[in-house]
Amino acid sequence: MESRTTGVHVRLLAVLSISTATLLGAPQAFAQADLQALYESLQAPFNLQLAGRPQWDTVDVTIHHVAGGIYQIRGEGGNIGMSVGEDGIILIDDQFAPLSEKIMAAIRSVSDAPIRFLINTHVHDDHVGGNAIFAEMGATIIAHDRVRIRMMEGIRGNPPLAREAWPVVTFSDPISLHFNGEEVRIFPVPPAHTDGDIYVHFTGSNVLHLGDAFRTTGYPNIDTGNGGTYQGTLDALQIAIDLAGPDTLLIPGHGVVSKREAAIELRDIAVEVHGRVAALLAQGMTYEEIIAAKPTIDLDPRWGSRLDRFLPGIYLDLTD
Ligand SMILES: [Zn+2]
Numbered sequence: 001m002e003s004r005t006t007g008v009h010v011r012l013l014a015v016l017s018i019s020t021a022t023l024l025g026a027p028q029a030f031a032q033a034d035l036q037a038l039y040e041s042l043q044a045p046f047n048l049q050l051a052g053r054p055q056w057d058t059v060d061v062t063i064h065h066v067a068g069g070i071y072q073i074r075g076e077g078g079n080i081g082m083s084v085g086e087d088g089i090i091l092i093d094d095q096f097a098p099l100s101e102k103i104m105a106a107i108r109s110v111s112d113a114p115i116r117f118l119i120n121t122h123v124h125d126d127h128v129g130g131n132a133i134f135a136e137m138g139a140t141i142i143a144h145d146r147v148r149i150r151m152m153e154g155i156r157g158n159p160p161l162a163r164e165a166w167p168v169v170t171f172s173d174p175i176s177l178h179f180n181g182e183e184v185r186i187f188p189v190p191p192a193h194t195d196g197d198i199y200v201h202f203t204g205s206n207v208l209h210l211g212d213a214f215r216t217t218g219y220p221n222i223d224t225g226n227g228g229t230y231q232g233t234l235d236a237l238q239i240a241i242d243l244a245g246p247d248t249l250l251i252p253g254h255g256v257v258s259k260r261e262a263a264i265e266l267r268d269i270a271v272e273v274h275g276r277v278a279a280l281l282a283q284g285m286t287y288e289e290i291i292a293a294k295p296t297i298d299l300d301p302r303w304g305s306r307l308d309r310f311l312p313g314i315y316l317d318l319t320d
Pocket of ligand 1: 122124127193212253
């Protein structure tokens with residue numbers, strides 16, 4: 001994020017100084033208006049990228065019943081899952097630290113029970129940002145072994161996370177919580193979005209929280225920098241498809257609660273794009289030429305968020 005921010009600012013300053021030079025001699029009012037418009041047009045995508053992140057006051061945090069004792073909390077960042085019942089509360093992910101108060105208010109609108117466990121679906125900051133705060137309140141944090149390792153090392157060149165945010169219980173084989181009258185199966189899936197991806201299956205409530213291995217907002221998001229892979233994405237989606245019955249509800253990392261058809265659709269779109277990229281590669285195209293050929297242009301209106309987190313994963317799968 002830091003290098004990208006610097007890049008945008010450098011680019012912005014460069015364009016602004018060129019424009020100032022070309023506008024020399026123009027009426028002052030016109031020059032200022034033009035510069036302001038230029039600044040806004042350049043700044044818009046940058047603001048969009050950071051949308052909501054620094055403006056916590058404007059984020060609405062809402063809670064929605066899913067099935068049985070399972071709820072979904074929406075705000076900014078990854079969808080939070082919650083189990084509520086006689087044993088207390090399990091949370092799945094916690095978005096960003098500055099939203100913790102609003103998240104707690106949403107939880108307390110449903111239950112006064114203690115938060116006993118906090119499960120992290122993977123290491124990204126929009127899913128684990130509140131870890132230290134919920135741990136301080138007494139929640140035991142559970143995550144994949146790889147999540148703890150990446151937090152201790154720091155991701156994308158950032159410093160390690162505060163020790164209080166690290167998972168206390170880690171695993172790389174399936175585990176179960178017997179809680180609120182049902183078995184909650186927590187198990188790793190092949191490296192899809194990251195190498196620390198897990199699914200949480202509320203077996204009695206018939207609900208799966210799939211983290212960012214499943215989303216309804218766009219193409220699969222493969223974070224190759226954190227161990228995500230194309231093949232793992234297919235395999236992880238297949239696990240969800242095989243596990244889900246016709247009435248099973250899937251909570252995605254981002255997007256809306258769905259049924260298995262949505263996971264099938266996401267898997268199929270991944271296979272479709274993989275095939276297109278493979279065909280261009282077979283013609284001898286470089287990665288840059290493949291990007292320039294816009295192989296997904298007909299699909300982008302529906303699926304086009306974060307191609308930069310999708311095509312590299314496919315390219316690596318085909319060339320590694
Ligand atoms: Zn993520």
